[in-house]
Every structure is written in C-alpha cells, then in structure tokens.
Amino acid sequence: MTLKLDKVNRGPHLSTLVASSISREIAQGRLKPGDQLPTEQQLAQTFGVSRNVVREAIARLRSEGRIWSQQGRGAFVADQPNATVLTIDFDALQQANAFQSLFELRGILEVQAAALAARRRSDGDLQAMKEALETMRAAPYGSVMWLKTDLEFHKTVAAATGNIYMVQFLTFVSEKVRESILASGNQQGSEDLAAVTLGEHERILDAIEAGDADEAQEAMRAHLHGAASRVGLAEE
C-alpha cells in the first residue's frame, strides 16, 4: 500500500523542489547576499534535472526578490530579501505571540478601514455589504460556509474604502488568521453566538451607512474584541 505515499511524493513540481532547495541555502546562510549562484548548467547537473527546470526555479526566486540575474553574468543572491513579495510562514504562526501580533495588525487595518468606509462608501458598496450580511445570516454558525461569508463581509467593507491595497492586505492577513484558527480547531459554536456576531456586524453596517466614521470605528473595534475572546485570545 505505498500508493498514497507515491501520490504525496509526486506532488510538487521539480522546479519547486529546486527553488526551495536553493531558498534553504540562502536562508541558512550558506549563500550570502551578493554571492553568485552556480551556473544554470551546474545547478541542472547537481540536481539532476534539465536546465529548463532550473530556469523555472530561478524565475520563481527572482519574482520573490530573493535573487537577481543578468544576462551574460550570472545569478546573485539579492541584498534585501522580500523585496517584491511578502510571505508569512505558516509554521511560525503557530506560536501564540505571533498569532496575536497578526491579529493586532488585522485589527488596526480593519478599524481604520471601517472609518474610511463610513466616509467613502458608495451605494453599490452598501448593497454588497448588505447582501454579504444576508448570506451570512443564512449560513449555520461555525460552518465553513459561515466563515467564508464572514470574510466576505469584511472584504466588502475593505472594498468600500476605495483603496485597492486595503483590500489586498486585509484579505491576505485575514486569510492567514482564519487558517490559523482553523488549524488550532478553536471554535466551539453555540447558536446564541451567531446572534451576537450578527449583531456586531449589523452595528458596523449601520454606522457605515450613516456615514459615522467614529461609530464605525468603535463598532469594528468591539466586533474584533468579541471575535478575539471567541477564539480564546487574551486581549491586552
């Protein structure tokens, strides 16, 4: 019965294997910033793959800002990593204070987003938020569907700010937070919690509709405070 194992091992592409292998060399300091990588041919030989695969791996690392390359010269380890891409390591998130930090960051963005949304929301934005709230009302509390619609509501709030990067950052961070919550399995849901959560959302929506930035801010803060305690996070 090695079938399953085979299927697991077969998963990633060769290029990702090569990429993470080189990435590890950099992370562990065996390749320092400014160092020149071996030539593509050498890499292909040492890894036992074609030069094409090596190039795909390099293209990936280049897009992540970890290395840069120039025609005729070679590929080099970049001075400042994470130049173009922001990554959050899932394993690191398992530590409590890391999760708390991310949750705090999310809170800052959400609260300010709510205030901006109250000032700038269009009628279309309001409509989208209301629809999201309705679908949320229909979903059973704690289900995957429920979490999805919850995220969707917050997304519509972010969208109402008119700031495209607000949407991008917030969805990214929220997604990470949600993943971490799911992984920890920290959610015992009773029915009345659904009503509470929905009520918090309604308060946010009302404030945004009224154009009251301060109230929207406060409502969002209260909501996040409630959400934090719901996942067993001690607030400062």
Add this chain to the structure above:
Amino acid sequence: MTLKLDKVNRGPHLSTLVASSISREIAQGRLKPGDQLPTEQQLAQTFGVSRNVVREAIARLRSEGRIWSQQGRGAFVADQPNATVLTIDFDALQQANAFQSLFELRGILEVQAAALAARRRSDGDLQAMKEALETMRAAPYGSVMWLKTDLEFHKTVAAATGNIYMVQFLTFVSEKVRESILASGNQQGSEDLAAVTLGEHERILDAIEAGDADEAQEAMRAHLHGAASRVGLAEE
C-alpha cells in the same frame, strides 16, 4: 524621450511581462476564479514567445498562488488568490491613484505604529531610534543614504511596537513607496527641507520617549502629511 517608459514597460525578462499580463487579466476580472487558462501553446502563440517563457511565467504565478495547474488537465485561476504570498505589481504602482492608495495604507500603519510604540517601547528601542536619527542627521538631504536612514528610523519605530508583522508589513509597504518615488524622480531637495524633516522626526521620537501615544500619533500624522506634500501628493 520615451526612454523611461520603455524601461518600465520593458521588464527585462519576457516571462515577467507574460506573468504580469496574465495577472492583469485576472485582476480585471476577465479571467475569473475557476476559469481555465489557454493552453501553453496558445499562450505562447498569442504572446509571440516560446512555450518555455510561458512556463516560467506560469511557474511564477503558481508560486504566487494565483493559479494552479495539473498535468494533463491544464492551468486554472485559483479560487482564493494570494494564498501564500502578497505581491505588489510595480507597473500598476505607476498609476497615480494606486500610489496614493499605497501611501494611505502606509500612513495608517505608521500612525498606529507610533501610538503603539509610545506605549510599549523599551529602552533598547529608544536607543535604536536615537541612533537612527543621528545617522540621518549626518547624511546629505535627498541622497540615497538619506533615504536609507529615513527608512531605518521608521523601521525602529515599527520594531518598538513589539509586533513582528508590523515591522514586516511596514518595511514592505515603505519599500514599495520609496521605489515608486525614486522611479518618478520626484524630489527636489533644498537644505531647509532637511531641517524640517528632521524636526518632524524629533517630535515623533520625543512623544514616543514620553510615552504619549496621542501625541506620537499626531506627530507621525504631521510627518506623513509633510512627506506627502514633499513628493507632490495631494492630500484629501
């Protein structure tokens, strides 16, 4: 004199051009989640490049979580974009409102970071901030060195919050903002501006040292307001 435009448009590698082109299709909704991309051959033909280049572009998009592909089936737009990494397209940033959005996001984070720093800063944090300010004082205004130390100061403020992701996000966003400013070449520096900027920084530092969160917040807001006008950005 379209040299600059050419240099922007001409991403050194064809693969990056193809990647951002596909990426744009997804962002603009012409390719919806779940949709199947054209085959590699078709893409190669429509873009006028080799299939190899298309594969490198796809490898990049796959690593960014925007698409997923399976042997024998094809490549598809991912349901939840930005699953693993957060990217900001440099070309997209050239548009004015995009830059403004990013600047706004940076402002939100910086202002709240200043408040948190005022509450939580340790003596070591204060020491680092003071040193950063000193090196900044020594650098000539507008030079690359000056910009670097400026970033460094803001980084120490972020670090003082004790929130690791605050540092990560802020440096990422600030770096993007700085790149964009450098690219637009928007900086005419006179000597008195240096004094003004330094004064703003000192005010922030003083507030954080005093532990006055509100004042730190306001000082940072004033500083960013000044910085915005200095790069010719109209504030709302």
Add this chain to the structure above:
DNA sequence: TAACCAGTGTTGTATGATAACCATGTAAGT
C-alpha cells in the same frame, strides 16, 4: 596608455521531442 577586437562563458530565448497524465468515447465482457 588607450582603444579595439576576438574568444569564451553565461544567461535569455526558441524549438522539437518524449513521458506522464487526464478526459472521453467505444467496444468487450459480465
């Protein structure tokens, strides 16, 4: 000394071929 130039190595791109895999349809067998 300085400019030119050829040679070599490296990356960037193109092209063709092969293997692995998926989806679908069809025929054989139960």
Add this chain to the structure above:
DNA sequence: ACTTACATGGTTATCATACAACACTGGTTA
C-alpha cells in the same frame, strides 16, 4: 444495464539542443 478494458486526443512536465544577446578577459594595435 453495468462494468471493465482499451484506444485516442489533448495537455502539462520534462528533457535536450541550438542560437542570440551580453559580460568579461586578454591580447593586439594605434
């Protein structure tokens, strides 16, 4: 009717090779 096996076409994954563009080096020449 239902299942199994096989055939077929299409797609990705990988390999191999070739050529173009560019960088560096060293020698030659003015």
